[in-house]
Amino acid sequence: MxxxxxxxxxxxxxxxxxxILAFALYLFxxxxxSPGGGFIxxxxxxxxxxxxxxxxxxETVRKVLPVDFKLVTASGLLIALLTGxxxxxxxxxxxxxxxxxxxxxxLGETELHTALIFDLGxxxxxxxxxxTILLTIGEDR
Amino acid sequence: xxxxxxxxxxxxxxTAVLLIFLNKRLRLQRWISLISVMLNAAAAVFLMIQVRTGxxxxxxxxxxxxxxGIVLVADMFAVLLVLAASIxxxxxxxxxxRGIDEDREKHYFYPLVHFMLAGVNGSFLTGDxxxxxxxxxLMLMSSYALIVLGGTKRQFRETLHYILINVxxxxxxxxxxxxxYGATGTLNLAHLSLRIAESGxxxxxxxxxxxxxxxxxxxxxxxxxFWLPGSYGAPPAAIxxxxxxxxxxxxxxxxxxxxxxxxxxxxxxxHTLIGLMGIATIVLGGFGAVSxxxxxxxxxxxVIASIGFISLALAxxxxxxxxxxxxxxxxxxxxxxxxxxxxxxxxxxxxxxxxNRMGGALIHSPLLGWMFLAxxxxxxxxxxLSGFxxxxxxxxxxxxxxxxxxxxxxxxxxxLLLYSLIKIFILGFWGEPRHPREAHWKQPRxxxxxxxxxMLLIVLLGLFAEPVxxxxxxxxxxxNEPSIYIQAVLKE
Numbered sequence: 105m106x107x108x109x110x111x112x113x114x115x116x117x118x119x120x121x122x123x124i125l126a127f128a129l130y131l132f133x134x135x136x137x138s139p140g141g142g143f144i145x146x147x148x149x150x151x152x153x154x155x156x157x158x159x160x161x162x163e164t165v166r167k168v169l170p171v172d173f174k175l176v177t178a179s180g181l182l183i184a185l186l187t188g189x190x191x192x193x194x195x196x197x198x199x200x201x202x203x204x205x206x207x208x209x210x211l212g213e214t215e216l217h218t219a220l221i222f223d224l225g226x227x228x229x230x231x232x233x234x235x236t237i238l239l240t241i242g243e244d245r
Numbered sequence: 246x247x248x249x250x251x252x253x254x255x256x257x258x259x260t261a262v263l264l265i266f267l268n269k270r271l272r273l274q275r276w277i278s279l280i281s282v283m284l285n286a287a288a289a290v291f292l293m294i295q296v297r298t299g300x301x302x303x304x305x306x307x308x309x310x311x312x313x314g315i316v317l318v319a320d321m322f323a324v325l326l327v328l329a330a331s332i333x334x335x336x337x338x339x340x341x342x343r344g345i346d347e348d349r350e351k352h353y354f355y356p357l358v359h360f361m362l363a364g365v366n367g368s369f370l371t372g373d374x375x376x377x378x379x380x381x382x383l384m385l386m387s388s389y390a391l392i393v394l395g396g397t398k399r400q401f402r403e404t405l406h407y408i409l410i411n412v413x414x415x416x417x418x419x420x421x422x423x424x425x426y427g428a429t430g431t432l433n434l435a436h437l438s439l440r441i442a443e444s445g446x447x448x449x450x451x452x453x454x455x456x457x458x459x460x461x462x463x464x465x466x467x468x469x470x471f472w473l474p475g476s477y478g479a480p481p482a483a484i485x486x487x488x489x490x491x492x493x494x495x496x497x498x499x500x501x502x503x504x505x506x507x508x509x510x511x512x513x514x515x516h517t518l519i520g521l522m523g524i525a526t527i528v529l530g531g532f533g534a535v536s537x538x539x540x541x542x543x544x545x546x547x548v549i550a551s552i553g554f555i556s557l558a559l560a561x562x563x564x565x566x567x568x569x570x571x572x573x574x575x576x577x578x579x580x581x582x583x584x585x586x587x588x589x590x591x592x593x594x595x596x597x598x599x600x601n602r603m604g605g606a607l608i609h610s611p612l613l614g615w616m617f618l619a620x621x622x623x624x625x626x627x628x629x630l631s632g633f634x635x636x637x638x639x640x641x642x643x644x645x646x647x648x649x650x651x652x653x654x655x656x657x658x659x660x661l662l663l664y665s666l667i668k669i670f671i672l673g674f675w676g677e678p679r680h681p682r683e684a685h686w687k688q689p690r691x692x693x694x695x696x697x698x699x700m701l702l703i704v705l706l707g708l709f710a711e712p713v714x715x716x717x718x719x720x721x722x723x724x725n726e727p728s729i730y731i732q733a734v735l736k737e
Binding site for chain 2: 175
């Protein structure tokens with residue numbers, strides 16, 4: 105779709121994209137213990153980017169996010185693997201998690217969890233893979 | 246708990262991810278790949294020593310005890326195969342440094358190989374049926390990419406077959422896993438075995454076992470092999486060698502594991518079926534190999550026929566036969582990789598895959614010719630080479646049980662394979678050279694060097710079969726006596 109051909113879709117998606125991304129962020133953090141998590145948050149974010157690509161075009165998405173999504177996938181995998189392998193250095197079984205309660209400036213007492221870092225890896229991997237697939241198919245006309 | 250168990254899976258995964266970042270730097274990729282596979286082999290050896298002295302090693306992932314969590318189990322059988330897979334892939338990688346064009350290398354060839362290795366090693370080591378499915382998928386996903394890499398017309402055609410058939414069988418796999426979970430309430434292999442032994446292998450469970458047999462048979466190329474010769478011939482030799490050596494063997498491993506550990510009660514149904522499929526595979530695969538004139542297709546049918554032979558051992562399932570199966574499986578991984586690599590050189594140098602258009606290759610490269618002949622003799626099972634002890638044990642095992650038809654099929658296999666491989670040797674290597682392109686025959690020396698370790702291993706494994714045998718014995722003991730495995734997994 106050439107740029108500027110659908111003014112409604114473009115203006116609505118300008119707002120909606122941020123709502124979706126905010127919801128993805130919520131899903132990401134709520135994932136530990138209740139439904140949500142890195143996987144679904146990743147899909148949701150990719151959905152937001154897809155909406156952007158539909159409303160404008162793929163070039164716009166590339167301009168907004170000038171990253172190589174294949175490398176995003178790889179970084180995600182690396183983060184997830186390193187978190188899992190971290191347990192090896194403490195003599196714990198592979199993938200074992202650790203957590204603790206910390207006093208943070210704005211949030212008060214917060215539970216911090218290594219599983220969250222693992223989830224971040226999952227998130228990045230999912231966004232990377234989905235976007236690579238979408239952009240590859242999108243370009244191939 | 247022993248964290249070393251995860252190493253053969255973790256090392257390739259790490260390497261694969263690392264190599265994605267280094268995509269443009271081919272030289273570095275090659276070195277890292279090779280070092281990683283060697284580290285993997287070292288880890289496998291280390292694990293093997295631990296298993297020999299300390300018995301089966303297990304690792305409960307993230308500390309969840311079985312049957313609730315996922316457990317990795319390194320018994321002698323799994324570790325032997327992990328070691329063989331690492332050695333084979335090291336040689337295939339060495340070959341691919343020269344045998345694969347730069348374009349393929351730049352398009353994530355090395356990361357894909359390592360992802361596949363992670364899947365292969367994971368399948369060997371896992372103690373959980375669903376986890377086995379996941380590792381299978383990891384292995385298959387990478388193999389889809391590897392088989393189409395390069396994108397020639399032939400590759401696209403064969404990839405379509407390959408993906409369709411594998412997606413179908415993966416669907417069946419998940420379905421049968423779901424049935425099994427519904428019927429028994431567990432997916433941990435050891436726990437599954439315990440539950441089925443307690444409640445008896447009822448009709449529905451045997452039906453699920455038959456479904457799993459179909460699934461693994463598709464992956465292994467046992468009877469349901471129609472897709473195999475074409476697909477394995479399409480990609481370049483280094484990739485075909487990896488496929489021929491590893492992928493079907495993983496299917497075979499899964500068959501042996503599941504039908505010795507879990508579904509061993511109704512042998513009159515399942516194991517008879519396996520035996521019949523094995524005999525059919527030998528006959529069809531053997532005659533397939535004889536009838537072809539394309540080098541890669543002949544080797545493809547060779548892979549199939551050998552799988553049929555190993556499944557005969559599973560059908561007999563006594564001590565000797567299983568010991569032979571372990572030995573033969575290790576031997577087959579090595580020798581099939583070697584054959585594919587050597588044939589790859591032959592095809593590259595003569596410029597054709599059809600044996601009746603070749604000829605006189607022996608003049609250009611005598612070493613290649615004699616190595617090919619030696620590898621062929623190893624496949625057939627001529628004594629000083631590694632094919633012999635395994636084959637002997639399987640035949641001995643089937644004769645002990647009075648299964649003469651099975652033994653006869655095993656002998657028939659040798660004859661057919663000998664004929665098919667000698668045909669390549671006679672038409673390809675003997676006679677006058679049809680392509681007097683002397684200048685073109687420069688590459689093989691370095692490519693041959695990469696397959697030399699495999700050749701050496703075949704000879705050593707045959708000559709020193711006696712000292713190696715205790716390891717095979719240990720592996721076969723666990724296959725014979727499921728309680729050893731169950732205790733090792735569930736004790737903690």
